[in-house]
Amino acid sequence: MLAHHRLRPLVFMLMLAVCVTGVALSIRAGIERRGTLSAADTKLADGLAAWEQVYSVLTSPRCINCHTAINYPQQGDDRHRHFANVIRGPADRGVPALNCVGCHQEVNADSTGVPGGPDWHLAPLSMRWQDANDRPLSSAAVCRAVTDRSRNENMDGPALLKHHEGAALVLWAWNPGRRPDGTMRTLPPLTHAQFVAATRTWVDAGTPCPRAR
Amino acid sequence: MATYQLNVNGQSKQVNVDPSTPLLWVLREELKMTGTKYGCGISACGACTVHLGGIATRSCVVPVSLIGDRKITTIEGVGQDPVGRVVQNAWVEKDVVQCGYCQSGQIMSAVALLKETPKPTDENIEESMGGNLCRCATYVRIREAIKRAAEQI
Numbered sequence: 001m002l003a004h005h006r007l008r009p010l011v012f013m014l015m016l017a018v019c020v021t022g023v024a025l026s027i028r029a030g031i032e033r034r035g036t037l038s039a040a041d042t043k044l045a046d047g048l049a050a051w052e053q054v055y056s057v058l059t060s061p062r063c064i065n066c067h068t069a070i071n072y073p074q075q076g077d078d079r080h081r082h083f084a085n086v087i088r089g090p091a092d093r094g095v096p097a098l099n100c101v102g103c104h105q106e107v108n109a110d111s112t113g114v115p116g117g118p119d120w121h122l123a124p125l126s127m128r129w130q131d132a133n134d135r136p137l138s139s140a141a142v143c144r145a146v147t148d149r150s151r152n153e154n155m156d157g158p159a160l161l162k163h164h165e166g167a168a169l170v171l172w173a174w175n176p177g178r179r180p181d182g183t184m185r186t187l188p189p190l191t192h193a194q195f196v197a198a199t200r201t202w203v204d205a206g207t208p209c210p211r212a213r
Numbered sequence: 214m215a216t217y218q219l220n221v222n223g224q225s226k227q228v229n230v231d232p233s234t235p236l237l238w239v240l241r242e243e244l245k246m247t248g249t250k251y252g253c254g255i256s257a258c259g260a261c262t263v264h265l266g267g268i269a270t271r272s273c274v275v276p277v278s279l280i281g282d283r284k285i286t287t288i289e290g291v292g293q294d295p296v297g298r299v300v301q302n303a304w305v306e307k308d309v310v311q312c313g314y315c316q317s318g319q320i321m322s323a324v325a326l327l328k329e330t331p332k333p334t335d336e337n338i339e340e341s342m343g344g345n346l347c348r349c350a351t352y353v354r355i356r357e358a359i360k361r362a363a364e365q366i
Contacts, residue, residue: 084257085343096329097269097322097341103256105279111233112274114256180255 047205051143053190053198054164058129058146059136060188062173066121069128077186079134092122108177115185117172126151143209157203164199217277221246222290232278236270237261239277240287248288248317252346259345262318263287269325288317296366297324303362311349319345323359331366333359 057063065074073082089095094102104120123129129142137145145151146160155163164170174192176185190198202208219226221244228243240246240263249272252260256271263272266283291297300323310316319342326333326341333341338356347355 084259087340087343089340095337095340097262097325098344099268102262102268102270103274105275107279109274109276109279111276112235114274116279 043205044208047202047208048210050198050201050205051208051210052139054195054202055139055142057173057188057190057195058142060173062176062185062188063170064129064136066169067123067127067129068134069125069130069132070134073122074134088122088125092124093119094121108175110178113178113180113182115172115177118168120169138212140210140212143207144212147207147209157207160207161196161199161203165196215278217280219277219280219285220282221285222287222293223284228277230277233276235273236263236265236275236277236280236285237272240272240285246287246289250314250317252315252318257344257346258315259318259322260315262321262345264291264321264325267328269322286321288321291321291324294324296328296362299365300324300327300358300362303358303365307354307358307361309351309354309358311347311351315345315347315349316351319347319355323355323362327359327362327366332363 058067061074061077061079065076065079068074068088071088072086073088074080075082084098086098086100087095089099094100100120100122103114105114105116106118108114108116127145129137129145131137136142149155152160171192173188176187178184188195214229215232216227216229217239219228219239221240226244228239230239230243237249237251240249241251249263250260251273252258254273256274259271261271261273262269264270264284264286265272265275265280267286286294286297292301297320300320304310304316304320309319322342322345326337330337330341335356338359342352342355342359
């Protein structure tokens with residue numbers, strides 16, 4: 001049983017790699033069927049494959065738990081509702097007497113198991129990556145949200161890359177601290193360097209989004 | 214162990230404690246200020262609420278090493294504040310308390326609410342006080358006292 005749990009991240013990474021490779025190959029195969037593979041087609045295929053890698057991080061619990069579509073954040077790898085009746089509030093930072101920063105300090109508090117980072121808060125509803133039933137949105141839908149400058153604080157491709165490279169709460173996902181029981185929180189499926197590299201490839205390709213099914 | 218200089222209720226206090234010690238235990242064990250209560254120890258009940266830099270904060274989960282120079286206000290000092298005094302008087306007037314164990318935290322949260330929202334609606338009160346539990350279920354009187362305080366602010 002224990003060995004099974006240890007293998008789970010490895011299996012997930014393997015499946016992710018297979019999926020990403022599959023997407024890239026199928027896109028490329030589709031293009032090749034139409035004729036010669038142009039440099040632009042290759043870039044698009046690589047960009048779409050890179051986006052799927054980015055998507056795998058954005059929908060991991062460390063990121064998506066604060067990108068809800070409802071009135072509260074989530075917590076834990078099972079993405080359950082945040083305890084203590086915490087709610088979003090008008091500015092995504094809780095309400096008076098129950099602000100996010102009333103527990104979440106500027107850094108992780110490993111001795112008490114409370115995660116922390118600068119200006120801890122929920123992502124705005126415009127940047128929700130889940131539906132109202134707490135299911136992650138599709139790759140195409142998240143991509144549309146992330147690239148819609150009317151919803152993403154007017155970030156273009158280079159700004160998105162910069163955000164992924166250095167925004168404090170983005171970086172927190174790779175330094176999430178310890179749970180109250182002392183164990184380490186799980187990390188996103190890619191390293192931060194891999195995440196940035198995938199974002200760069202996607203941005204260089206013009207931030208393409210997959211077609212909605 | 215490390216030495217920290219804390220500003221508690223306007224007074225400078227020096228403590229020598231393990232950096233990981235939650236503020237709650239610094240207050241109760243080191244400074245002998247036992248008005249702030251231990252309820253759950255995981256920030257779920259609100260009994261340990263104090264104000265840290267003016268923000269209602271669960272002192273049971275904030276290590277002393279992360280406090281810095283932010284001012285700490287506890288139930289022992291909140292009556293020095295005009296809003297705090299009005300809230301405490303309203304609590305007495307409405308006879309809110311039953312067993313009383315959670316009431317320090319309730320009052321600290323109520324003061325934080327009224328400082329930011331002087332005329333709270335029922336919804337404001339429910340949302341902001343939703344993290345403070347009372348096993349005696351004095352919630353109706355808590356709401357009445359907050360509304361009474363709001364009339365006087």
